[in-house]
Amino acid sequence: MLSVTTLGVNSALPAYGRHPTSQILHFDNQSVMVDCGEGTQMQMIKYKIKRGKLNHIFISHLHGDHYLGLPGLLNSMNLTGRTTDIHIYAPQPLEDILTMHFKAANTTLHFSLHFHALPLSEGKLMENEDFEVDTFLTEHRIECHGFVFREKKYSHSIDPAKVQAYNVPYEQYETLQKGGDFIDSNGKHIDNELLTIANIPPKSYAYCADTRYIESFIPYVKEVDLLYHETTYLDELREKAYERFHSTSKQAAEIALKSNAKRLLIGHFSSQYEYLDAFLSEARSVFANTDIAEEGKTFSL
Amino acid sequence: MLSVTTLGVNSALPAYGRHPTSQILHFDNQSVMVDCGEGTQMQMIKYKIKRGKLNHIFISHLHGDHYLGLPGLLNSMNLTGRTTDIHIYAPQPLEDILTMHFKAANTTLHFSLHFHALPLSEGKLMENEDFEVDTFLTEHRIECHGFVFREKKYSHSIDPAKVQAYNVPYEQYETLQKGGDFIDSNGKHIDNELLTIANIPPKSYAYCADTRYIESFIPYVKEVDLLYHETTYLDELREKAYERFHSTSKQAAEIALKSNAKRLLIGHFSSQYEYLDAFLSEARSVFANTDIAEEGKTFSL
Numbered sequence: 001m002l003s004v005t006t007l008g009v010n011s012a013l014p015a016y017g018r019h020p021t022s023q024i025l026h027f028d029n030q031s032v033m034v035d036c037g038e039g040t041q042m043q044m045i046k047y048k049i050k051r052g053k054l055n056h057i058f059i060s061h062l063h064g065d066h067y068l069g070l071p072g073l074l075n076s077m078n079l080t081g082r083t084t085d086i087h088i089y090a091p092q093p094l095e096d097i098l099t100m101h102f103k104a105a106n107t108t109l110h111f112s113l114h115f116h117a118l119p120l121s122e123g124k125l126m127e128n129e130d131f132e133v134d135t136f137l138t139e140h141r142i143e144c145h146g147f148v149f150r151e152k153k154y155s156h157s158i159d160p161a162k163v164q165a166y167n168v169p170y171e172q173y174e175t176l177q178k179g180g181d182f183i184d185s186n187g188k189h190i191d192n193e194l195l196t197i198a199n200i201p202p203k204s205y206a207y208c209a210d211t212r213y214i215e216s217f218i219p220y221v222k223e224v225d226l227l228y229h230e231t232t233y234l235d236e237l238r239e240k241a242y243e244r245f246h247s248t249s250k251q252a253a254e255i256a257l258k259s260n261a262k263r264l265l266i267g268h269f270s271s272q273y274e275y276l277d278a279f280l281s282e283a284r285s286v287f288a289n290t291d292i293a294e295e296g297k298t299f300s301l
Numbered sequence: 302m303l304s305v306t307t308l309g310v311n312s313a314l315p316a317y318g319r320h321p322t323s324q325i326l327h328f329d330n331q332s333v334m335v336d337c338g339e340g341t342q343m344q345m346i347k348y349k350i351k352r353g354k355l356n357h358i359f360i361s362h363l364h365g366d367h368y369l370g371l372p373g374l375l376n377s378m379n380l381t382g383r384t385t386d387i388h389i390y391a392p393q394p395l396e397d398i399l400t401m402h403f404k405a406a407n408t409t410l411h412f413s414l415h416f417h418a419l420p421l422s423e424g425k426l427m428e429n430e431d432f433e434v435d436t437f438l439t440e441h442r443i444e445c446h447g448f449v450f451r452e453k454k455y456s457h458s459i460d461p462a463k464v465q466a467y468n469v470p471y472e473q474y475e476t477l478q479k480g481g482d483f484i485d486s487n488g489k490h491i492d493n494e495l496l497t498i499a500n501i502p503p504k505s506y507a508y509c510a511d512t513r514y515i516e517s518f519i520p521y522v523k524e525v526d527l528l529y530h531e532t533t534y535l536d537e538l539r540e541k542a543y544e545r546f547h548s549t550s551k552q553a554a555e556i557a558l559k560s561n562a563k564r565l566l567i568g569h570f571s572s573q574y575e576y577l578d579a580f581l582s583e584a585r586s587v588f589a590n591t592d593i594a595e596e597g598k599t600f601s602l
Binding site: 012013014015019020038039041042045062063064065068069071072075076079080091093094096097100101103104105106141142 | 315377381405
């Protein structure tokens with residue numbers, strides 16, 4: 001089951017105890033980080049997020065509030081004996097920045113760091129056995145990428161007692177997991193539902209990063225189970241949002257509506273706001289099924 | 302009056318709510334930062350340290366836990382409209398690292414950042430009207446610098462009522478502030494103590510950064526009012542401390558004793574220790590006048 005923990009929900013200036021952006025996606029067997037603002041490794045400790053399950057880190061853009069926690073996090077992984085590979089997907093300049101940090105500290109990593117420069121093209125970015133990722137471009141002051149994460153899982157799970165009772169050979173399991181029926185050695189047809197348990201359908205999560213209101217990425221995020229969209233300002237500051245390449249809550253909700261997303265999650269609040277209730281009510285006036293990102297809170301899909 | 306606020310007291314791995322190293326020295330008219338680990342800007346907000354009074358930042362070495370908070374702090378200064386110059390004293394590679402961060406974010410600073418590469422020679426580093434700084438080398442895994450900060454202040458303050466009563470012209474004030482007497486236009490000698498108030502003598506603070514136990518810098522830190530020395534481990538791990546270019550509490554106390562420091566402050570605790578009482582008792586067994594660094598605590602000299 002896919003879930004999302006928001007570790008940092010503020011925009012560039014930390015304020016009112018709110019930290020810069022970072023999120024953790026929990027898949028069945030591994031977790032993924034999206035953005036890594038300063039202090040993320042401390043937030044992970046506070047909210048009991050294990051570093052060991054984290055193998056993929058996606059960085060949307062190179063404003064400091066979205067990646068300055070990364071050198072420290074990698075260093076802590078190294079100090080605590082990590083040997084498992086890590087994959088970083090980020091704009092190209094980050095590779096040299098990380099290299100300079102490690103060189104200045106005379107650090108030798110004891111794990112392999114695979115740096116994948118994000119392409120300026122949109123579409124499929126990567127996949128592994130647990131999830132696949134599409135990337136798209138947002139409209140921000142610098143190159144900025146959004147991501148759609150889709151769980152990969154079989155539609156059905158084997159029912160151990162049933163497959164034993166019907167003597168299903170192991171080689172047939174994948175056919176069953178994909179929803180197919182079983183035909184035994186005598187040609188007898190056994191329906192899939194007698195041998196399996198239907199899984200919850202795979203879920204999808206879209207992270208729309210920092211962006212002005214633009215509709216060009218809607219085709220990529222259509223129908224997702226949860227859509228995260230930034231809302232640095234309330235709609236009364238719509239012009240300021242435009243000038244600064246950010247969005248308002250109403251705009252975030254309009255994107256969710258036009259994308260036919262099932263739910264909306266809003267975050268990246270400006271430090272000029274101490275209280276956030278108005279963000280939620282404004283978004284809900286357009287798109288009812290909206291939640292507000294809180295630090296340490298986990299949203300299950 | 303000089304005082305020191307410790308904002309981060311842990312070694313490289315954050316643990317038990319303790320943050321990587323940063324300290325603020327408060328002089329009469331400005332404040333100074335020594336080291337700037339990840340999360341320092343959030344610690345400054347938490348402990349109500351004003352960014353505006355901070356004009357000089359000293360970075361001892363380029364291990365991440367001593368400087369990774371700097372790009373974010375500078376960025377926040379920029380976002381909040383700072384126009385006052387800032388001076389950074391640090392090992393040379395930090396200049397390129399900062400430049401790469403700003404370039405990647407397409408950031409234009411609205412204040413002048415003066416980068417001063419730390420020399421490998423020891424002795425006087427800089428001075429202004431409020432303080433002067435000596436630097437010395439410690440023994441660490443990479444180039445690492447210690448600093449001695451000395452208040453600069455007149456030995457005497459003008460007593461406004463008295464100088465008016467004796468008709469002392471303004472041009473004579475500095476002579477009085479330095480302890481000299483006043484001779485009026487008739488040649489009459491007025492003793493200094495009739496015209497001034499004696500100031501508290503200027504104070505000194507030594508920051509010994511990360512280091513193995515070495516005595517070579519003792520001449521620079523001799524007789525200081527407060528000596529900060531790292532103590533990553535307890536003395537039972539003296540060999541581990543040596544291997545990792547760190548010190549124990551007993552060793553920190555020995556340096557304070559041999560330096561004839563008035564007080565000792567210990568910090569930079571390893572993440573393997575949850576409780577810190579043993580650090581204090583161990584140091585006090587050698588040097589009684591020892592305090593332990595706590596986050597947000599201010600030590601007045």
